[in-house]
Amino acid sequence: NAGVTQxxxxxxxxxxxxxxxxxxxxxxxNYMYWYRQDPGMGLKLIYYSVGAGITDKGEVxxxxxxxxxxxxxxxxxxxxxxxxxxxxxxxxxxxxxxxxAFFGQGTRLTVV
Amino acid sequence: AQSVAQxxxxxxxxxGNPLTVKCTYSVSGNPYLFWYVQxxxxxxxxxxxxxxxxxxxxxxxxxxxxxxxSQTSFHLKKPSALVSDSALYFCAVRDxxxxxxxxxxxxxxxxxxxxxx
Numbered sequence: 625n626a627g628v629t630q631x632x633x634x635x636x637x638x639x640x641x642x643x644x645x646x647x648x649x650x651x652x653x654n655y656m657y658w659y660r661q662d663p664g665m666g667l668k669l670i671y672y673s674v675g676a677g678i679t680d681k682g683e684v685x686x687x688x689x690x691x692x693x694x695x696x697x698x699x700x701x702x703x704x705x706x707x708x709x710x711x712x713x714x715x716x717x718x719x720x721x722x723x724x725a726f727f728g729q730g731t732r733l734t735v736v
Numbered sequence: 737a738q739s740v741a742q743x744x745x746x747x748x749x750x751x752g753n754p755l756t757v758k759c760t761y762s763v764s765g766n767p768y769l770f771w772y773v774q775x776x777x778x779x780x781x782x783x784x785x786x787x788x789x790x791x792x793x794x795x796x797x798x799x800x801x802x803x804x805x806s807q808t809s810f811h812l813k814k815p816s817a818l819v820s821d822s823a824l825y826f827c828a829v830r831d832x833x834x835x836x837x838x839x840x841x842x843x844x845x846x847x848x849x850x851x852x853x
Contacts, residue, residue: 628779655838655839657839657841664745664845666740666844666846667780667826667828667843669831669840669841672838672839672840680838682840714779716780723770723785723787723830723839724770724782724785725839727772727779728779729778729779730777730778730779
């Protein structure tokens with residue numbers, strides 16, 4: 625049982641490039657989330673999903689897009705990378721009816 | 737607006753001494769409160785939660801937290817700190833805005849715990 629898996633672990637992007645951060649979970653959780661972590665700021669919610677085919681914006685969605693075609697996968701897309709998107713990105717999942725979330729190991733992204 | 741505050745950026749404690757990491761919250765209604773720990777270059781690990789019931793909640797690795805409704809606080813505690821407890825600690829509250837419980841979390845800014853031998 626792998627839990628929540630994120631790839632890649634590290635990535636350096638140039639300004640204007642695009643990339644997709646992958647997240648998959650094998651726990652059959654309905655709810656999935658993308659957070660970004662900036663020093664001294666805690667974690668901020670980017671997007672979330674309550675099930676396949678359903679996504680919604682969080683607190684800081686600008687510059688990102690998501691999709692949820694299956695229960696397992698919740699990729700995060702950066703279309704035009706900007707230095708402000710330099711951050712550590714965490715994917716998390718939560719089973720319906722339970723309260724604590726399970727987090728992936730994170731993706732450290734640097735935009736130069 | 738809902739929020740979580742961790743007033744200390746860093747807490748220093750000697751090994752064997754008791755530790756407290758502070759957290760206060762502001763939410764409408766009854767809060768769902770959580771503590772997570774993050775070790776260097778790792779994801780967040782769940783420590784404990786308060787949903788309802790006993791105000792003293794026990795969690796993983798000997799940690800506990802005390803829910804105080806009148807002071808809107810949920811401080812993390814441990815009777816005897818270990819060097820291996822050194823990490824970044826996050827307090828979080830379930831975002832209850834809107835009509836459905838979507839499991840979204842609002843995090844505090846984090847507190848670095850340093851336990852010295």
